[in-house]
Structure formats: C-alpha cells, structure tokens
Amino acid sequence: MKDDRHSPFRDAYTDRKAAEGVPDTPQTRSPSYPLAFADDEFMCRDELRPVRLQLELLKPEMMMNEAGIRSTIVLFGGARIPAPADKDTARTKTLAQLSHFYDEAREFSRLMTEKSKASGGTENVVVTGGGPGVMEAGNRGAVDADGASIGLNIVLPFEQAPNAYVSPHLSFNFHYFAIRKMHFLMRARAICVFPGGFGTLDELFEALTLIQTGRMERVPFLLFGRAFWESIINWGALSDAGTISADDLDLFRFVESAQEAIDVIDNWGPVTKRGEVPGR
Numbered sequence: 001m002k003d004d005r006h007s008p009f010r011d012a013y014t015d016r017k018a019a020e021g022v023p024d025t026p027q028t029r030s031p032s033y034p035l036a037f038a039d040d041e042f043m044c045r046d047e048l049r050p051v052r053l054q055l056e057l058l059k060p061e062m063m064m065n066e067a068g069i070r071s072t073i074v075l076f077g078g079a080r081i082p083a084p085a086d087k088d089t090a091r092t093k094t095l096a097q098l099s100h101f102y103d104e105a106r107e108f109s110r111l112m113t114e115k116s117k118a119s120g121g122t123e124n125v126v127v128t129g130g131g132p133g134v135m136e137a138g139n140r141g142a143v144d145a146d147g148a149s150i151g152l153n154i155v156l157p158f159e160q161a162p163n164a165y166v167s168p169h170l171s172f173n174f175h176y177f178a179i180r181k182m183h184f185l186m187r188a189r190a191i192c193v194f195p196g197g198f199g200t201l202d203e204l205f206e207a208l209t210l211i212q213t214g215r216m217e218r219v220p221f222l223l224f225g226r227a228f229w230e231s232i233i234n235w236g237a238l239s240d241a242g243t244i245s246a247d248d249l250d251l252f253r254f255v256e257s258a259q260e261a262i263d264v265i266d267n268w269g270p271v272t273k274r275g276e277v278p279g280r
Contacts, residue, residue, distance in 0.1 A: 012037065015035065016035060016037075016038045019034070019035055019038065052175065052176075053176060053179060056174060056175060056176055056179045057179050057182065057183075059172070060152070060172045060183050061183070061186075063169075063170075063172075064150070064170070064187070067148075067169060067170060068120070068121075068122045069122060069125050069150070069170070069187065070119075070122045070123050070187065071122075071123045071124055071125070071187050071188075071189040072124070072125050072126070072127040072150065072187040072188055072189065073112050073116075073124050073125070073126050073127070073188075073189060073190050073192065073265075074127055074184050074185070074188050074190065074191045074192065074207075075105060075108075075109065075126060075127070075128045075134065075135065075138035075192050075194070076128075076129070076134075076184075076191070076192070076193045076194065076196065076200050076203045076204060077101070077105060077128075077133065077134025077135065077137075077138075077193065077194030077195065077196045077200055077224075078098075078133050078134055078194065078195055078196030078197055078199075078200055079129075079131045079132045079133040079134070079135060079196075079197075079199075080095055080132075080133055080197070081095060081098050081099060081101055081102055081133040081134050081194070081195060081196070082095065082096070082099050082102065082133070083099065083102045083103075083137070084099045084100060084102060084103060086099070087099040098195050098225070098228065101134065101137075101194050101195055101224055101225060102133070102134060102136075102137045103137070104194075104224060104256075104257055104258050105134045105137035105138050105141065105192075105194055105224075105258075106137040106138070106140050106141040106144065107141060107257075107258035107259075108138075108141065108192065108258035108261050108262065109126045109137070109138045109139070109140070109141025109142050109144075109145075109149065110141035110142070110144040110145045110258075111141075111145075111258055111259070111262050112124055112126055112141075112262065113125075113126060113141065113142040113144075113145035113147035113148075113149065114145045114147070115262075116147060117145065117146075117147050121147055121148055123189075124189055124190075125147075125148060125149060125150060125170075126138050126139070126141070126142050126149040126150070127149065127150035127151075127152060127184060127187075128149065128150070128151055128152070128166075129151070129152055129153065129154070129199075130150075130151025130152055130153035130162045130163060130166050130171065130172075131151075131153065131160060131162075131163060132163055133196075134194045134195075134196065135151070135163060136163040136164075136165060139151060139163055139165035139166045139167075140163075140165040142165070142167070143165045148167040148169075148170060149165070149166060149167055149170065150166070150167070150170040150171075150172070151163065151166030151167075151170065151171045151172065152172050152174060152180050152183055152184060153166075153171065153172065153173045153174065154173070154174045154175075154177065154180055155173060155174070155175055181203065181206060184203065184207075185207060185210065185216060188207075188216075188219055189219060189220075190219050190220040190221075190222070190265050190268075191207055191219060191220070191221045191222070192222045192224065192261060193221075193222065193223050193224065194224045194225070195224070195225050195228045195229075204223075207221070208221070208251060208252065211251055212244075212248055212251060218251070219268075220253075220264060220265045220268040221251055221252040221253070222252065222253055222254075222255050222261050222264060222265070223252055223253070223254050223255070224254075224255055224256065224261070225254075225256065226254035226256070229254065235249055236249075
C-alpha cells in the first residue's frame with residue numbers, strides 16, 4: 001500500500017517507474033545499475049539476509065496494523081487431518097479417527113469469530129498456518145461466521161497454496177519459519193493446539209518455552225484431545241525427572257470440544273502466582 005503522507009521528496013514508486021524506461025545501453029544492462037530495492041537478484045544475495053528478515057517482519061506487521069488487527073486467537077494443528085467427510089481417504093486409521101477435530105476446530109473458530117465481530121473484527125481474530133487440515137478448518141469456521149481470519153503460509157519444497165477460506169487481505173507468505181512463528185504469537189490472546197505432527201509440536205513447544213521462561217505473558221493454552229497428547233508425550237515423566245517443574249504442567253489445559261475451549265478461555269483469570277490461575 002502506497003504511503004499517502006505528504007513529502008517534498010520524490011518517492012520510490014516514481015523513481016522505480018522512471019527507471020523502467022531508461023535507454024537500453026551497456027551501462028543500464030549492467031547488474032550494478034538497477035535500483036537496489038527493485039533488484040531481485042541483489043535482494044536474494046546471502047549478504048542481504050538481515051534485510052529480508054526485517055522485511056518479512058515488517059510487511060505482515062504493517063498490513064495487520066492497517067487492517068486494525070489488535071489481538072489474535074492462534075490455531076495450530078496438523079495439515080493431514082481430514083474433514084470427517086473425507087476420512088475414508090485418510091492415510092491411516094488414526095488420522096480417520098482424529099477427523100472429528102476438523103469439525104471442532106471449525107466450530108471453535110466460528111464461535112470465536114462471532115465474539116470477535118462484537119469488537120468490529122479487531123480483537124481475537126483467528127490465525128492459522130493457512131494450509132489444509134486443521135488450518136483449513138480454522139479459516140473455514142471464520143467464513144461460517146461471515147468474519148475475517150488470518151493465514152500465515154510458508155514456502156515449502158512441495159507445492160502449497162493458502163486454503164480457500166483465508167481472508168485474501170490477511171493472507172501472508174513467509175520464507176523464514178522463525179519470523180512466521182513470531183507473527184503467530186505477537187498478538188496472541190490464546191493458543192489452541194490440535195493434534196498434529198512435527199510442525200505442530202515445534203509450534204507447541206516453542207510457545208510453551210516462551211511462557212515458561214517468562215519471555216511471553218501467560219495466555220490460555222489449550223490442547224485439544226487429551227488421549228492424543230498423552231499418548232505421544234509423557235508429560236508426567238518430564239516432571240518426575242525434574243527436567244520441568246510440576247507447576248509447568250499447569251501452563252496448559254486439555255479440552256475436547258469447541259464449546260469447552262470457549263468456556264475455558266472466557267474463565268481464564270490473571271495469574272496470581274506460578275501455577276495458579278483463578279477460576280480453575
């Protein structure tokens with residue numbers, strides 16, 4: 001979006017357009033000649049990584065500010081979990097059994113988006129990774145409520161495009177996983193994690209680590225599907241071994257349904273001391 005503030009200086013848009021019409025000469029064909037900010041080859045050089053990191057942080061931040069997004073509800077979850085209607089085509093029996101979480105994610109997002117609309121759609125906006133599976137369900141639920149939602153996609157070696165339910169003006173694409181994860185959490189009012197694989201586990205544990213270490217304030221942190229999470233992670237063993245404290249197991253709650261999750265978030269009080277949340 002072009003900055004419409006008045007400035008006495010000639011703007012970058014004008015100069016970039018003017019540079020496209022210069023005479024074709026050996027000098028203008030030289031790699032040294034194009035404007036640096038309009039030179040794709042230059043911008044992709046290894047030495048420009050710090051600049052690309054900054055741009056990838058700034059672009060979504062600026063555009064979400066322009067859209068008035070003040071806070072978000074984060075949905076993490078597996079790309080391979082099918083909708084119940086498609087469970088017969090699931091890769092494994094377990095994925096088929098987990099398909100009901102697609103509907104729970106969709107319903108949770110619908111309910112949360114209805115609440116978000118009361119703020120004019122600026123607070124508690126659902127954000128997903130923008131892909132298929134649980135992510136699609138989250139964005140789809142926002143559409144069910146006739147509201148907006150955010151998709152934070154990432155370029156992968158195999159083809160991936162944003163799911164069809166992400167609000168187009170809030171559909172972002174990333175090169176750096178680290179910057180993408182920052183944008184997931186920068187506005188987070190609650191974090192909801194559905195069954196998933198390596199990517200979901202990565203997001204889950206990074207967010208928990210930030211909260212555990214005090215680098216991020218404590219927010220409602222919900223794991224959908226106790227049976228799944230307790231089957232893949234021995235939470236008690238971590239506490240028994242002393243590698244985490246017993247209080248760290250209070251940083252999150254297990255829930256099974258969309259309505260239960262809404263109720264927990266609505267009744268999540270301020271932390272009075274480590275491991276104690278009023279109203280629990």
